[in-house]
Amino acid sequence: MVEVKICIGTACYVMGGANFLLIKEKLSDKERKKVKLEFVPCLGYCKSGKGKPPFVLINGKIYEKIVDVDALIEIIRENIEK
Amino acid sequence: MLALNNKVNYLKKSLAAELLKLFFEDELHTKINNIPIERAPKFSQPVDCCIFKDRAMVRNKIMALLGINIEKEEDETKDLSFFLEKALKREKVNCPVLTVIDIACHSCEKEHYYVTDLCQGCSARPCESNCPVGAIKVVNGRSVIDQNKCVKCGRCKEMCPYNAIVYKTVPCESNCPVGAISRDPETRKAKIDYDKCIYCGKCTKSCPFGAIMDRSQIIDVAKNLKDGKNMIALVAPSIVGQFPGTVFQMVSALKKVGFSKVYEVAYGADLTSKSEVKEFIEKVKSGEQSMMSNSCCPAWVKTAKKHIPEFSKFVSDTPTPMAFIAQIAKEEVPSSITVFIGPCIAKKFEAIHNADVDYVLTFEELGAFFIARGIEISELSENEFDSPISTGVGRGFPISGGVVEAIKYYVSEICGEEASDELKPFKIDGLNKKNISILKRIAKSENDFNFVEVMACEDGCVGGPGVISNPNLCGRKVESYSKESSVGG
Ligand code: FES
Numbered sequence: 001m002v003e004v005k006i007c008i009g010t011a012c013y014v015m016g017g018a019n020f021l022l023i024k025e026k027l028s029d030k031e032r033k034k035v036k037l038e039f040v041p042c043l044g045y046c047k048s049g050k051g052k053p054p055f056v057l058i059n060g061k062i063y064e065k066i067v068d069v070d071a072l073i074e075i076i077r078e079n080i081e082k
Numbered sequence: 083m084l085a086l087n088n089k090v091n092y093l094k095k096s097l098a099a100e101l102l103k104l105f106f107e108d109e110l111h112t113k114i115n116n117i118p119i120e121r122a123p124k125f126s127q128p129v130d131c132c133i134f135k136d137r138a139m140v141r142n143k144i145m146a147l148l149g150i151n152i153e154k155e156e157d158e159t160k161d162l163s164f165f166l167e168k169a170l171k172r173e174k175v176n177c178p179v180l181t182v183i184d185i186a187c188h189s190c191e192k193e194h195y196y197v198t199d200l201c202q203g204c205s206a207r208p209c210e211s212n213c214p215v216g217a218i219k220v221v222n223g224r225s226v227i228d229q230n231k232c233v234k235c236g237r238c239k240e241m242c243p244y245n246a247i248v249y250k251t252v253p254c255e256s257n258c259p260v261g262a263i264s265r266d267p268e269t270r271k272a273k274i275d276y277d278k279c280i281y282c283g284k285c286t287k288s289c290p291f292g293a294i295m296d297r298s299q300i301i302d303v304a305k306n307l308k309d310g311k312n313m314i315a316l317v318a319p320s321i322v323g324q325f326p327g328t329v330f331q332m333v334s335a336l337k338k339v340g341f342s343k344v345y346e347v348a349y350g351a352d353l354t355s356k357s358e359v360k361e362f363i364e365k366v367k368s369g370e371q372s373m374m375s376n377s378c379c380p381a382w383v384k385t386a387k388k389h390i391p392e393f394s395k396f397v398s399d400t401p402t403p404m405a406f407i408a409q410i411a412k413e414e415v416p417s418s419i420t421v422f423i424g425p426c427i428a429k430k431f432e433a434i435h436n437a438d439v440d441y442v443l444t445f446e447e448l449g450a451f452f453i454a455r456g457i458e459i460s461e462l463s464e465n466e467f468d469s470p471i472s473t474g475v476g477r478g479f480p481i482s483g484g485v486v487e488a489i490k491y492y493v494s495e496i497c498g499e500e501a502s503d504e505l506k507p508f509k510i511d512g513l514n515k516k517n518i519s520i521l522k523r524i525a526k527s528e529n530d531f532n533f534v535e536v537m538a539c540e541d542g543c544v545g546g547p548g549v550i551s552n553p554n555l556c557g558r559k560v561e562s563y564s565k566e567s568s569v570g571g
């Protein structure tokens with residue numbers, strides 16, 4: 001199971017995360033079964049100055065500056081295959 | 083047009099947030115000149131040809147964010163703090179609302195068909211034999227198009243079995259619905275003809291180099307907020323779904339930014355619809371004219387005036403939702419400074435010509451304020467708007483078809499249920515070259531409809547150039563907020 005925590009705090013949302021809400025429609029049924037999706041409030045990274053929003057936490061690892069939903073799907077797919 | 087989220091857009095938003103953060107922390111003056119270097123430090127991987135070009139890009143984008151008319155600035159020795167000073171000193175913003183960043187402009191070649199190296203120099207040569215004007219020759223085993231002879235029919239592209247021929251476009255030009263962009267004959271840099279421009283902002287969303295930007299007013303708004311002025315936010319209905327949290331948490335967020343009151347433009351949309359219906363009864367129902375069109379979209383009104391003058395007489399005279407709500411705000415608090423916040427660049431033009439609206443921000447720009455102030459919208463309590471409650475149809479204005487719904491509702495409100503059959507609507511969803519020629523035809527022919535809704539942006543305002551959120555997602559949220567209204571519609 002790939003655990004995906006998508007930050008929808010203000011900074012992440014404004015910098016492109018708004019489109020992550022489309023992710024459910026974009027993953028295939030098969031993929032959806034392998035992914036546990038969660039939308040979470042500000043993870044705190046934006047204020048720490050480490051990295052750039054939008055942030056997504058995948059299996060405990062933080063990914064930064066994911067410019068659009070398709071890029072996020074790519075990362076999730078890589079994690080499914082691992 | 084480019085995808086909603088891309089690196090050009092990202093850079094713009096992140097620079098806006100950085101400028102505002104430094105401004106509110108009283109550090110912008112001392113740090114602004116360093117930003118281009120910090121964004122492209124030595125030995126970093128350049129985005130463009132080298133870090134020096136990257137720095138120049140950042141510098142110019144900052145200038146546009148400071149609201150500078152870049153074409154007019156000749157003196158390249160001035161540093162960014164000079165332009166900051168200039169921005170802080172201005173009392174009013176002015177036209178034009180767009181600016182071309184010549185250094186970013188790629189000087190694209192004229193649109194043309196081009197043979198790529200996928201060309202195999204085959205024996206059949208369908209490109210050569212199907213070209214109606216004999217513009218194709220095979221040289222050194224590869225087809226070559228004589229651009230002077232080419233009539234751009236595209237036959238060669240269709241016929242090539244290797245898909246070796248492509249049509250190379252000029253994104254800003256091909257996305258401009260009214261042919262307002264040309265290139266300087268010598269430098270090939272983009273130039274906007276403001277006699278033709280309708281301020282729709284499509285060029286800003288299509289240039290892959292971000293070479294056309296709207297001149298931002300973030301600094302003007304930030305300065306007044308910092309000075310503690312009495313500021314009123316007028317928020318367009320498409321704000322629903324642009325940010326995390328609820329609409330009413332959004333109101334609190336705006337107050338946290340420093341606005342004393344927050345008015346809903348959807349209420350203005352109710353007033354616009356009512357007034358348009360009265361006009362419809364006077365002009366169309368009475369038989370005086372054959373049809374009418376909406377006036378709420380400033381890019382459409384400009385299009386009619388400048389490009390379809392024969393349609394102009396059908397466009398309603400009713401003030402826009404922004405104009406109505408701004409008038410209310412200024413009457414209630416005459417000393418206030420009003421800021422329209424919406425998805426639209428054409429509103430910047432409209433506001434410059436309306437004394438009741440002082441500034442205009444896009445949602446992207448408002449987002450930069452939230453980031454700069456570290457505001458977590460979804461953690462705030464909810465707050466009511468300071469304007470009267472809007473109806474469902476007023477709230478539904480920003481989606482394509484929303485104006486028609488509102489007009490229908492008010493026709494039956496004002497003239498009774500049966501009268502709503504007399505309204506025969508037709509919709510134009512987005513201004514492009516094709517839709518403009520449809521409108522030209524409509525203006526001259528007899529039609530079986532009598533109300534034409536035109537939205538310059540595809541999907542309606544939710545698809546505007548200043549949005550953050552996907553238009554479909556936002557549209558769905560607008561619809562559900564519209565159903566929640568307690569006052570009908
Ligand atoms: S908003 Fe995502 S980390 Fe703060």
